[in-house]
Amino acid sequence: MINDLAGGFAAFADPTYLLLALAGVVLGTLVGVLPGIGPIGAMSVLLGITTQVGPTGSLILFAGIYFGSTYGGSTTSILLNVPGEASSVVTAIDGNQMTRRGRAGPALTIAAISSFVAGTISIVGLMLFAPTLSSVAVKLGPPEYMALCLAGLVLLAALSNGSAAKSVVMICAGLAVGTVGIDPADGDLRFTLGTTTLAEGFSFIALVMGVFGIAEALTMAGRRWSPERVSAPRLRELLPNREETRQAAPAALRGSLIGFGLGLVPGPAAVLSTFASYVTEKKLSRHPEKFGRGAVEGVAGPEAANNAAAGAAFIPLMVLGIPFAPTMALVLAALLLNGIVPGPTFVDDQPEMFWTVIAAMYIGNLMLLVLNLPLVGLFTRLLAVPPQAMMPFIIGLCVVGVYADGNSMFDVVVMLVAGLLGFLLRRSGFSMAAFVLAVVLQPTLETSLRQTVAYSDGNATYLLGRPVAMVIVAAAVLTLVASAARALRNRRRPNVISADQSSQPTSQPPRQ
Amino acid sequence: MNVIPTAGRARIALVAALTALALLATACGSSDSGSSYPRRDVQVIVPYPAGSGIDTTTRALVDIINDDGDFGHRLQVVNREGGAGSVGTTAILNAKPDGYTIGVVPDGPLTLVPQTEDVSYDPDKLTVLNELIAGPIMFVVPGGSPFKDLGDLVDAAKAHPSSITIGEGPLNYRIPADLLEQKAGVKLKRVKFDGDQATTTALLGKNVDVGVMQLASALPQLSSGKLRALGITSADTVDLVPDVPTFKSQGIDVEWLAYNTLIAPEGLKADVKDKLASTFEKALKSDAFAKAAKKLGLIVSAAPPEEAAKHLKDKAANAKQVLGSSK
Amino acid sequence: MESVTAGALLVVGVAYGVGALNEGFGSVHDTGAGFFPFLVAVILVPAAAFVLVQELRGTATSAPADEDEEDFQGEVHWPRIGGVLVASAVVPAVGDDVGLVTTLSVAMIVIAKIMGLKGWWAPVALGVAFGVATWLIFVQWLYVPLPAGRLGLA
Numbered sequence: 001m002i003n004d005l006a007g008g009f010a011a012f013a014d015p016t017y018l019l020l021a022l023a024g025v026v027l028g029t030l031v032g033v034l035p036g037i038g039p040i041g042a043m044s045v046l047l048g049i050t051t052q053v054g055p056t057g058s059l060i061l062f063a064g065i066y067f068g069s070t071y072g073g074s075t076t077s078i079l080l081n082v083p084g085e086a087s088s089v090v091t092a093i094d095g096n097q098m099t100r101r102g103r104a105g106p107a108l109t110i111a112a113i114s115s116f117v118a119g120t121i122s123i124v125g126l127m128l129f130a131p132t133l134s135s136v137a138v139k140l141g142p143p144e145y146m147a148l149c150l151a152g153l154v155l156l157a158a159l160s161n162g163s164a165a166k167s168v169v170m171i172c173a174g175l176a177v178g179t180v181g182i183d184p185a186d187g188d189l190r191f192t193l194g195t196t197t198l199a200e201g202f203s204f205i206a207l208v209m210g211v212f213g214i215a216e217a218l219t220m221a222g223r224r225w226s227p228e229r230v231s232a233p234r235l236r237e238l239l240p241n242r243e244e245t246r247q248a249a250p251a252a253l254r255g256s257l258i259g260f261g262l263g264l265v266p267g268p269a270a271v272l273s274t275f276a277s278y279v280t281e282k283k284l285s286r287h288p289e290k291f292g293r294g295a296v297e298g299v300a301g302p303e304a305a306n307n308a309a310a311g312a313a314f315i316p317l318m319v320l321g322i323p324f325a326p327t328m329a330l331v332l333a334a335l336l337l338n339g340i341v342p343g344p345t346f347v348d349d350q351p352e353m354f355w356t357v358i359a360a361m362y363i364g365n366l367m368l369l370v371l372n373l374p375l376v377g378l379f380t381r382l383l384a385v386p387p388q389a390m391m392p393f394i395i396g397l398c399v400v401g402v403y404a405d406g407n408s409m410f411d412v413v414v415m416l417v418a419g420l421l422g423f424l425l426r427r428s429g430f431s432m433a434a435f436v437l438a439v440v441l442q443p444t445l446e447t448s449l450r451q452t453v454a455y456s457d458g459n460a461t462y463l464l465g466r467p468v469a470m471v472i473v474a475a476a477v478l479t480l481v482a483s484a485a486r487a488l489r490n491r492r493r494p495n496v497i498s499a500d501q502s503s504q505p506t507s508q509p510p511r512q
Numbered sequence: 513m514n515v516i517p518t519a520g521r522a523r524i525a526l527v528a529a530l531t532a533l534a535l536l537a538t539a540c541g542s543s544d545s546g547s548s549y550p551r552r553d554v555q556v557i558v559p560y561p562a563g564s565g566i567d568t569t570t571r572a573l574v575d576i577i578n579d580d581g582d583f584g585h586r587l588q589v590v591n592r593e594g595g596a597g598s599v600g601t602t603a604i605l606n607a608k609p610d611g612y613t614i615g616v617v618p619d620g621p622l623t624l625v626p627q628t629e630d631v632s633y634d635p636d637k638l639t640v641l642n643e644l645i646a647g648p649i650m651f652v653v654p655g656g657s658p659f660k661d662l663g664d665l666v667d668a669a670k671a672h673p674s675s676i677t678i679g680e681g682p683l684n685y686r687i688p689a690d691l692l693e694q695k696a697g698v699k700l701k702r703v704k705f706d707g708d709q710a711t712t713t714a715l716l717g718k719n720v721d722v723g724v725m726q727l728a729s730a731l732p733q734l735s736s737g738k739l740r741a742l743g744i745t746s747a748d749t750v751d752l753v754p755d756v757p758t759f760k761s762q763g764i765d766v767e768w769l770a771y772n773t774l775i776a777p778e779g780l781k782a783d784v785k786d787k788l789a790s791t792f793e794k795a796l797k798s799d800a801f802a803k804a805a806k807k808l809g810l811i812v813s814a815a816p817p818e819e820a821a822k823h824l825k826d827k828a829a830n831a832k833q834v835l836g837s838s839k
Numbered sequence: 840m841e842s843v844t845a846g847a848l849l850v851v852g853v854a855y856g857v858g859a860l861n862e863g864f865g866s867v868h869d870t871g872a873g874f875f876p877f878l879v880a881v882i883l884v885p886a887a888a889f890v891l892v893q894e895l896r897g898t899a900t901s902a903p904a905d906e907d908e909e910d911f912q913g914e915v916h917w918p919r920i921g922g923v924l925v926a927s928a929v930v931p932a933v934g935d936d937v938g939l940v941t942t943l944s945v946a947m948i949v950i951a952k953i954m955g956l957k958g959w960w961a962p963v964a965l966g967v968a969f970g971v972a973t974w975l976i977f978v979q980w981l982y983v984p985l986p987a988g989r990l991g992l993a
Contacts, residue, residue, distance in 0.1 A: 030976070037981065044562035044591065045982050051575060141719030142703075165889050169848055172883035176855050179876045185704040187596030187682050188872040189629055190862040191855075196602045196632040199595035214927075221923045221954060222915035266713060320716060321732050322709050329563030329709075336568045337575070339807045343732025388956040389965055392947040395923070396969045399930050399943055404983040407590075412931040420924060427915075428844040446875040447706055453874075454703045455677065458867035674868075702869065 024064020032072025036401015122311025174438025214419025559600020
């Protein structure tokens, strides 16, 4: 294996591959930083040149784009509270809070380093365990996907700081919004009010940019007094301090494992893994009340998770020839257009290509770290821009990003409406993170739920024959019970809570 | 290691790649080739996402036409996914019939979906150009399955009604499964999957007993032995998988083909139609496409417009009998 | 305010549930397009009703959701919000005809003025710079076909 890997690196003696890797990570970082357009857009554009670049070159280029976009995705989340990708919604929660507390530099640095750690771990995992893992991954079927989605949603509702009932309402709203358009199982059109526009369904990116980006811009617009200017940070303020590093490191490692594990599951694995990591960190933390107020673990964990998931996503493609995510479908297309049909025998048939790509991933990850750290200083300078100029800039980014993602003005309208509704709902204490996760999970949840119902013939005992699904459900229920018990205990001693939080800007009543 | 030749090609390609990255738009600026069609680039709408099977097929074909250059302008693939293909189909059929918006669609949105759904286009008002692909459907089982042929499957389904799970998907897969149930007089437990990749995963994990899928999706798995095909819905055995028997040869009278067809809005001018049809026919019959199709597991049809239109009509009529009054 | 939001969600939830049944619930063997939406409505309606009752009785938790913090509380300058939304809505309204980048640049200048950016030099520079950068990045490098409009200005 060492020899194989060395062979892979040796291929990089050819500067073409190095340049392709560099082009990939730079382009990936760019589309990652820009909200809206993401790796899928960039790869679709480049599908046209894959035959000229060759199969190995295409893989290197696309892997670079994919990893680059997961690195870059967190930037606008942290700085502007505008997640550019679904997988950086969670990062926005604590990342932007860190920015408001003057820790933008450390947040970006931690995001970059966590991404690097996670990327490296997932490549090692890919290299060592790919065949074993993929044979385990395919064993998971609809009941397990369903259990994972349900567990994710239930835990999110139970563990958010605000009202659990409001979270449930938002989760249902997200699921409902997701069902507009095509029925994923039958292909039936529904809730379209007879229009083709709605048959496309609501663009997910438009919804995210609306409820986060536009709603954020409207908040700025709505302030009666302009907030004070944030001054550009000094170099010392760009790096995390010892305390922050100590908290971030274990979170990044756990996030890597969670992301790697969930990355093997078909569907919205990367997004799910960021939420899972966030919930885990909050659960494990001695200071769960810090979450939502700039907890370092809330940046390190999810950022690591989505990068690890990105690496893991290559496993089903390389080992089985099955893309589990839309980005991987594009990688597959690039190979197919070059006449390479990856199947279960891909690694045996094309060993030098496989190892060159593995080497490319190591190199790309390193390039990204080197590229991203200096950018931290540059990006944090953006914060010195006064809100009167920043706000139009955010709106401009959102409009262009959303338009470019779907080439549709309707998406821009959806974004603006979602922005206004999101703004109003957030004022009433409804969680938009719950809404977004629900929209992401809806297709997988609905399909797997209906498949499970079909398997079981309506007989609930069917699930007893799916131990993995049962374990996932049981774990979710246990967490739920534990947090309910804690909430109950807290309610009996309300003075402890208020004392605990007297230093916080808003008081936090006990969970319902 | 064959790094050297690949690298050589890649280096040449890099120039192209970087040029493309920086100035992809230059191609649009090339000079006008006289007054006749085409005067600018043509959009080829694919109603499924980039990276899907039909998208890859279309891109492979479009690459050949663009490389050839005889068409005069470039063809650009535009993905308009959603609504089981109805969004993209609407975009094609409701466009101006000027030859600058055409599309490659699976036959479902034209022949099947309108029979079960209200669609925002008229499936009869169109210009049918060439038929690209005519692909049969296969019934596939995991490599270690006890079923050796369709007979085994039918016997097992008779012994245990509604307990053999079959993974199906959109109407093009559902109807062959319906037909099998009807003709053999059995009942299977139907589980819907949203695409061949999901079905393949379920088969590999033994989460479903039988899967209905296209030849192209199953091919790499078949050649590795992880999956095995029980039967194929073509009239005769197919060269790509010579040892997979047809349904008919196993006594089950099911013949079913799924087409990918090049279409344009109704009212396309005759000269534009001819130009497009001849351009695509040349590409479809080229060696390059034959080679690509073989790798991808596609069965090239290259049927001319009249024949392609007839296929669609016949299929819609056939499907009517099965779908009945489900609307 | 909060009770209006909760009430609206309740109404939407009921309408959605009714719509779901119209799409067809199906059976256990063959679930219909309305199966999943109906289940969602079954949870959504009581949850929204619960929130509404809480709001009306004044027992609701006023804690903001995780990601929001204090930002979404307090007084709001509504005219400015309305102005920003109207200015943004100009983009989808005329962007196809006038050109996306042009419209957006103008909209951004207007928004910057609504936000109270002083003078004319800074807002115009912001709008134009953004337009140029957008055109370079999206149209030139990423090859995204932004609508060029009748004037072909992009």
